[in-house]
Structures are given as structure tokens and as C-alpha cells.
Amino acid sequence: MHIELVRRIESSEPDESGMYDYYYEYDIYRFTDGPLSLIARSYTDEPDEAHFLRVETNGSQRxxxxxxxxxxxxxxxxxHLRSEGKITLRWLSGKGNGYESVPASG
Structure with a gap:
């Protein structure tokens, strides 16, 4: 498994006082094995959580x-995420609020 980690920031422009309407800082994880990649995100203000977002295969997403x-x-x-202290793992299922808990692997 190959792991890539990229820090991203999405924000509005700061106003005169340096305040933002919105500011999100997060890490994107890409776990790859052959043509298959899993993409996950963890917000820096919630360091014990991560969310699996999608699957990518040969450049196409689903x-x-x-x-x-x-x-x-x-x-x-x-x-890997649990070893980094991510104790709450969720996946984007599209049901309910969009996320469901990841069952513990055995």
C-alpha cells in the first residue's frame, strides 16, 4: 500500500480585521494499491476523526x-488511520446525514 498525504486549506478571503467567513484546514489521504485508491479526509480541528470519501480506479471516481x-x-x-490516532472513522454512504460509522476490522 502506498500512502499520500496532502494538507489543504479552503477559505474565504479575510476581511479588514483578518477574519474569515469560512476556513477549513484538512488532510487528504490517498491509499493506493495497484490501480485502486481510497480517499479519506481528516479536518485538523477534529484530529481523532477521519472520513472515507470515495474510490478511484485508473483515474475514474465513484x-x-x-x-x-x-x-x-x-x-x-x-x-493506518487508527495508528495515527483516528478513533472515529466514518464513510460517505449517502444515507442519513451522508456518513456512517466504519465497523471495526477484525
Missing amino acids: ALVEADLKHPLFHLAQS
């Missing part, structure tokens, strides 16, 4: 499905 949670790459990625 939403995660429950079967992806059983893939060996998903288990490796989950283990």
Missing part, C-alpha cells in the same frame, strides 16, 4: 459502497 468496506485495501487504510 462513491463508496458497503462491499468496499470488506476490501483488503480498506482494512489496511483503516488500520
